[in-house]
Amino acid sequence: MPSVLLDGDAVPASGELPSGALRGLGARPFGFYVHVPFCATRCGYCDFNTYTATELGPGASRADYAATAVEEIRLARRVLGDAELPVQTVFFGGGTPTLLPAEDLTEILRAIDGEFGLAAGAEVTTEANPESVDPASLERLRAGGFTRVSFGMQSAAEHVLTVLDRRHTPGRPAEAVREARDAGFAHVNLDLIYSTPGETDDDWRASLAAAIEAGPDHVSAYSLIVEDGTRLATRIRRGELPMPDDDVAADRYVIADTMLSQAGFSWYEVSNWATSPQARCRHNLLYWTGGDWWGVGPGAHGHVGGTRWWNVKHPAAYASRLAAGSSPGHAREELSAADRQVERLMLELRLDSGFPLAEIAPKARTAVARAIGEGLLQPEPFKRGRAVLTLKGRLLADALIRDLT
Structure with missing residues (x-):
């Protein structure tokens, strides 16, 4: 018996889902989320389930990660049975997926295709930090079947990037967008963050202008959230930095909507703008409209037919479960x-x-x-x-x- 209560119901070692979850399987859009939990450094505002090389500890390795993820994909096929489930979207998030070689990411994508089959015209996205790619790696990703790339730009102001502990230089995201376009990516997103302590309205306008000028067809803009336990939260608690202001965030949102609209972007979700319906992130739309997806990786969440589950968080525990032939699921809940x-x-x-x-x-x-x-x-x-x-x-x-x- 576990020494503490799980924050949900236990997941069987087989990963078997409740029979009710499998009803209607295939009638709803189906996708995969692949969590790659590795980062070169930890950003001060981030509370995602990520690990730097020094934090991994024994029993987990970047080099073995693709093979471990493939084992979970095979488990997904066993759990979901013989239902035809052409995969509409695949999203590699993290962490920084592009810290893995392009060949490793492609190996995982091939396993999804081999077990389930990618639907015609499937959207396949990877997140990337601008400094974690180059023209050659982007070309290999595109050749491997990736159709969309999402870069974490966050800001064009160097002092804002410093507060966020981001390592790229302000001009690097635009270079990365150009390299992705040259590699054949039709769809490119830039992620921005506003209301960072020390950011001004002019800083934010400059960031938006730089993002628009870079030429993506999609922009996501999120207000900074100060998460407990992060280095940023500690600095704010000590009085080193001010807490972000809600009224300032609202003003920055209006600035974003105005500038993006004037540049030909249209909002389609509160924090997301695209230049056309084809440029919208179909994977996120699958989440937002009640589709099914399997979450691969440490801490990843999945959802099928009203049952939601989440995996153990540490990469070593994740790899150990799969090596033993067991589900890496930590807990689950059935939604009424x-x-x-x-x-x-x-x-x-x-x-x-x-x-x-x-x-x-x-x-x-x-x-x-x-x-x-x-x-x-x-x-x-x-x-x-x-x-x-x-x-x-x-x-x-x-x-x-x-x-x-």
């Missing part, structure tokens, strides 16, 4: 119909397509009317039976969602 409906509202209302008004609980109808009156929902989609956020509504999305659930 009510839970799934609440999650659907939380996710879909953040999209430009909005949420069906008819599916909002009767007790929340007063809140809907109030949101229209306060300019949080667009009137025209409302007339067509959809709740779609205005710009003001996007700024207050979390509070509005609470009112509607």
Whole structure:
């Protein structure tokens, strides 16, 4: 028996899912998330499940990681049975996936294709730090089947990058975008972070201008969240840096939406803008619209048919479980119909397509009317039976969602 309670139900050693989760398998879009938990250095704001070389300890190795991940993909095939599940999207995140050789990432992708089959036109994304790629590695990734790359730019201001503990120079993301384009990537994203302590409005405008000038077809922009246990949180607690201000973050969001819209980008999710429907991240849309996915890697989360599970976090424990022929699953939960409906509202209302008004609980109808009156929902989609956020509504999305659930 475990010495502490799990934060969910135990996952069987076989990884077997509840029978109810397998009903309708194949009718919903299916994808893979592959977590690569390695970083060259730890950024001060990051609380993701990542490890530098000195933090790995015995029993885990970058060199063995691809083979270990392939074992979990084979486990996924056994658990999901013979159902036809053409994989619509694959997303390699981290960490920094491109710290592994392109050949290792391609080996994992080939295993997914071999076990499940990639759908025609499947989207295959890898995250990358700008300094973790070069023209040759990008060409190998593209030749290996990757179709999209997402670079962590964060800022164009050197002093902001210093606060975030980012190691690339301000001009490197633009070079990386150009190299990706030259390698044949049609779809390239830049990730930005705003409201870092010490950042000014002009710093943020310069970062947006640099991102737009670099020529991606997708931009993600996130307000900095100070996570407990991070080096950034410690510095703020000591008074070395100020806590990010919510009003400043709202102003920065408006600046982002204005500049990106003027440059030909359209928002399709609260924190994401794309130059065309084809440029939208289909993998994230799979998450946001209730699809199924298998999460590969330490700490990775998966979801199939209302059952959500998560793997053990440390790479050594992950590798040990798979080497013993067992699931690396740490715990899981089965979502009730009510839970799934609440999650659907939380996710879909953040999209430009909005949420069906008819599916909002009767007790929340007063809140809907109030949101229209306060300019949080667009009137025209409302007339067509959809709740779609205005710009003001996007700024207050979390509070509005609470009112509607």
